Amino acid sequence: MRWESTPPGLAKLQLRAIAELRQLFGEDAISIDDEDLHLHGYSEWSTVNCDQLPAAVAYPKSTEDVSKIAQICHKYRVPMIPYSGGSSLEGNFSAPHGGITIDFLHMDKILKLHEDDLDVVVQPSIQWMQLNEMIKHTGLFFPIDPGPPAKVGGMVGTNCSGTNAVRYGTMKDWVINLTVVLADGRVIKTRQRPRKSSAGYNLTGMFVGSEGTLGIVTEITLKLAVLPEETRVGVATFDTIRDAANAAMRVMRKGVPIQCMEILDEVQMSVINKAGGTNRVWKESPTLFFKFSGTKSGVLESIDITKVIAKDSGSTSFEFAKNEKECRDIWSARKESLWSMLSLRKDGSTDVWSTDVAVPLSRLPDIIELSKKDLDDLGMFASILGHVGDGNFHESIMYDKTDPEQRAKIEQVVHAMVDRAIEMEGSCTVPGPLKLMLPDLNLE
Numbered sequence: 001m002r003w004e005s006t007p008p009g010l011a012k013l014q015l016r017a018i019a020e021l022r023q024l025f026g027e028d029a030i031s032i033d034d035e036d037l038h039l040h041g042y043s044e045w046s047t048v049n050c051d052q053l054p055a056a057v058a059y060p061k062s063t064e065d066v067s068k069i070a071q072i073c074h075k076y077r078v079p080m081i082p083y084s085g086g087s088s089l090e091g092n093f094s095a096p097h098g099g100i101t102i103d104f105l106h107m108d109k110i111l112k113l114h115e116d117d118l119d120v121v122v123q124p125s126i127q128w129m130q131l132n133e134m135i136k137h138t139g140l141f142f143p144i145d146p147g148p149p150a151k152v153g154g155m156v157g158t159n160c161s162g163t164n165a166v167r168y169g170t171m172k173d174w175v176i177n178l179t180v181v182l183a184d185g186r187v188i189k190t191r192q193r194p195r196k197s198s199a200g201y202n203l204t205g206m207f208v209g210s211e212g213t214l215g216i217v218t219e220i221t222l223k224l225a226v227l228p229e230e231t232r233v234g235v236a237t238f239d240t241i242r243d244a245a246n247a248a249m250r251v252m253r254k255g256v257p258i259q260c261m262e263i264l265d266e267v268q269m270s271v272i273n274k275a276g277g278t279n280r281v282w283k284e285s286p287t288l289f290f291k292f293s294g295t296k297s298g299v300l301e302s303i304d305i306t307k308v309i310a311k312d313s314g315s316t317s318f319e320f321a322k323n324e325k326e327c328r329d330i331w332s333a334r335k336e337s338l339w340s341m342l343s344l345r346k347d348g349s350t351d352v353w354s355t356d357v358a359v360p361l362s363r364l365p366d367i368i369e370l371s372k373k374d375l376d377d378l379g380m381f382a383s384i385l386g387h388v389g390d391g392n393f394h395e396s397i398m399y400d401k402t403d404p405e406q407r408a409k410i411e412q413v414v415h416a417m418v419d420r421a422i423e424m425e426g427s428c429t430v431p432g433p434l435k436l437m438l439p440d441l442n443l444e
């Protein structure tokens with residue numbers, strides 16, 4: 001469905017806003033191309049998609065451009081939806097009421113690199129992997145690592161995490177300040193550039209994770225970390241998912257300074273094997289992936305302790321990447337697991353439902369075991385994987401989106417997992433059907 005289903009009052013205002021924007025910026029900068037609208041209003045990775053698309057996509061080149069776009073949208077009361085890498089998984093950049101999507105495609109630069117201050121000032125459309133490639137000569141890196149296509153603006157929007165979160169925390173811990181365009185076009189900077197400051201309200205914290213609802217981020221100052229001297233990747237397999245989760249919890253409880261610790265069930269390991277791409281065949285049983293980093297001696301010590309804990313918890317094997325290439329292959333297997341799953345779809349009607357819950361660490365073995373049983377009972381192709389070092393895991397379920405019965409069954413299982421997580425004092429980011437979350441707009 002296109003944006004013509006927007007309430008007529010809003011549709012008229014949108015047309016006027018688009019006309020004024022096109023007059024100011026030219027037609028190329030304000031796209032109404034069908035394919036472009038679809039690309040910005042729909043995602044095959046997302047668990048939810050609404051029926052609506054944005055009415056236009058704006059491509060600003062500067063904070064000033066964004067401010068002018070906001071002024072015009074504000075004048076006509078037209079929604080604005082910021083868009084960076086488009087990799088968010090829960091309908092985050094949907095345009096349920098149409099409106100203007102703002103894609104920062106042309107705002108992808110490093111503005112200033114302060115090596116000695118360990119920080120960098122960037123525009124929103126720089127991708128985190130690209131940023132790390134561009135600064136690797138400094139011996140510094142930006143450690144937050146969500147989906148490979150993610151860009152810094154969207155990472156601020158979602159307060160994302162990633163496999164490194166167990167060591168480095170989440171996005172909110174790495175943002176020093178933001179330049180933000182407010183809904184009416186005013187531009188603010190949230191604070192100055194010291195790494196630490198307790199002065200004033202924590203405006204930066206308010207915008208991080210606000211998904212573009214409070215303002216549009218056009219510049220970001222990020223902290224950087226020093227690249228570790230040594231990094232090793234290890235893989236341990238277990239007979240049961242409970243054993244694997246239990247080992248993960250014990251590694252954390254022991255205080256081993258791991259950089260990442262990821263759990264994948266046997267289904268997920270088979271998905272990686274089927275997708276190929278890692279130059280080896282993995283044992284298809286519940287598996288923990290570890291990344292150790294630090295000084296050479298520190299890494300060796302961490303490995304020794306982890307091996308003992310894994311063995312005590314029932315590991316059936318423990319091995320290491322032999323070289324950097326193998327290290328990268330192992331890690332990319334984990335990072336690309338969603339795509340591995342998507343690549344197994346047989347036809348256009350199959351979709352993957354991904355979910356996201358987190359619980360206090362000690363409850364992890366319980367919730368993973370119970371959720372795994374529910375998935376097995378479901379009888380569909382479904383797997384568990386997660387950032388277990390933070391008590392966070394995902395279920396991914398392959399289903400036929402044209403079959404309402406399958407959808408209803410999955411909803412039941414997913415809701416049971418979410419209820420369980422909440423009971424265990426955990427949290428979730430699984431959205432309900434989008435229409436239930438949106439207030440009615442009466443713009444007739």
Ligand SMILES: Cc1cc2nc3c(=O)[nH]c(=O)nc-3n(C[C@H](O)[C@H](O)[C@H](O)COP(=O)(O)OP(=O)(O)OC[C@H]3O[C@@H](n4cnc5c(N)ncnc54)[C@H](O)[C@@H]3O)c2cc1C
Pocket residue numbers: 045081082083084085086087088089092093104124145146147148149150151152153154155156157158159160161162163211212213215216217218335336337338339
């Ligand atoms: C394979 C895969 C693995 C993933 N793994 C993880 C993971 O481990 N941890 C994790 O947290 N996420 C993960 N994600 C989800 C996703 O990568 C993150 O949510 C990421 O932060 C989204 O960044 P993006 O640039 O793609 O944002 P987008 O999808 O473009 O936008 C995300 C949100 O931010 C808003 N936004 C975008 N730009 C701006 C801006 N300039 N100003 C204000 N708001 C803005 C958007 O409106 C939207 O609400 C994964 C995704 C994939 C596909």
